[in-house]
Amino acid sequence: MSMQAKVLTKLQTGKAFTASQFAGLFQSTEASVAARISELRKDGYAIYSNKAKSGKTTYRIGSPSRAMVAAAYNSAGSSVFS
Secondary structure, three states, X not given: OOHHHHHHHHHOOOOOEEHHHHHHHOOOOHHHHHHHHXXXXXXXXXXXXXXXXXXXXXXXXXXXXXXXXHHHHHHHOHHHHO
C-alpha cells in the first residue's frame, strides 16, 4: 500500500493527526507527509488543517463546505462537477 493510501486510510477513521504522528507511523518525514496531503487534496479529498492547542497543525478529512464548492465552481466552472 502506498504512503498516500495509508495516510488516507488513517484520515478516514475520523481522527485528526499531526504530520509528526504520520511520520512516526509510516517511518517517513514530515515533508513527505505534507506532500501526500497535498496530493490527496489535488485528488479531490477535503482535508482540513487546524491548529491544535499545542500549536501543531493537525489534519482531518471532512466534507467540503458550500464556500469550497462555490470556489471550485467559480475557478473552473461546471465542468468540475461532471
